Amino acid sequence: MIIANHAHVFPREIKESGTIDRLKALMDECSIDKAVCFAPFPDRFVESGFPGDPNGWLASQLKGETDLYGFGVIDFDAPDLSGQVSRIKELGFKGIKMHPPYQEFRIDSPEAFEVYEQAQEEGLFITFHCGMHWHRLRDNLPVLYDEVAWNFPRLRFSLEHIGGYHFFNDALAVMCNNTRGGVQPRVFAGWTSVTDKDGPSEWSLTDEQLKTVIFQTGEDRSIFGLDFPYNSAEDIKADIARIQNMDISDTAKSNILCNTLKNILEI
Numbered sequence: 001m002i003i004a005n006h007a008h009v010f011p012r013e014i015k016e017s018g019t020i021d022r023l024k025a026l027m028d029e030c031s032i033d034k035a036v037c038f039a040p041f042p043d044r045f046v047e048s049g050f051p052g053d054p055n056g057w058l059a060s061q062l063k064g065e066t067d068l069y070g071f072g073v074i075d076f077d078a079p080d081l082s083g084q085v086s087r088i089k090e091l092g093f094k095g096i097k098m099h100p101p102y103q104e105f106r107i108d109s110p111e112a113f114e115v116y117e118q119a120q121e122e123g124l125f126i127t128f129h130c131g132m133h134w135h136r137l138r139d140n141l142p143v144l145y146d147e148v149a150w151n152f153p154r155l156r157f158s159l160e161h162i163g164g165y166h167f168f169n170d171a172l173a174v175m176c177n178n179t180r181g182g183v184q185p186r187v188f189a190g191w192t193s194v195t196d197k198d199g200p201s202e203w204s205l206t207d208e209q210l211k212t213v214i215f216q217t218g219e220d221r222s223i224f225g226l227d228f229p230y231n232s233a234e235d236i237k238a239d240i241a242r243i244q245n246m247d248i249s250d251t252a253k254s255n256i257l258c259n260t261l262k263n264i265l266e267i
């Protein structure tokens, strides 16, 4: 059984390669049973003139879907951030996707803290992009996620890409630094787009680094992610095979590919 995090989905009018039907076809092809889908970031609706809001759109699309789970997004240009978090919960979503460099907010800003506070109250999981993404680095240095973990000890979140090629050690430090106190496990590693098969890209991690995550943080803090539609079915099959062939325990493998996210989503 494979349960995967991190699929970006879109209305056909905005991104034809990223529709929910395309995701379901890819899941079939890769033998993935269930997946978490993210609502599009609000600017994608604004720039394309697509009506409605991304969270409402995703909730309507997921009605009747038994194998897809939604994560909402925050609109930092709109008022009432904590109200937005509560609405995400009301829509039946299990978490929030946040992307500090793309959404251009500081990880430790008062606005972001308002979101974390309410997410902690509502029991929502946060999936963060963690690593460089062409925005000024000082606003989203991965070490700042330590502030999130310290200030919100009941909030669980994942660091997608585990800092990527440039910030892997920083992201791992945040994970290791928060293995005591609060809710445990609390900080998770998102094994998303970490392939190194075509050489070291911005998000590549080596097998040695991935094994170090397991060795230093344990077998229950790593979650496989798709980065659909930016990775093809071929890419994702290779990612799954890489985990299955890695020199780690069978328990670690089934946790990464299924059980850890299953527990978080309570499914």
Ligand SMILES: [Zn+2]
Pocket (backbone or CB within 6 Å): 006, 008, 129, 227
């Ligand atoms: Zn993403």
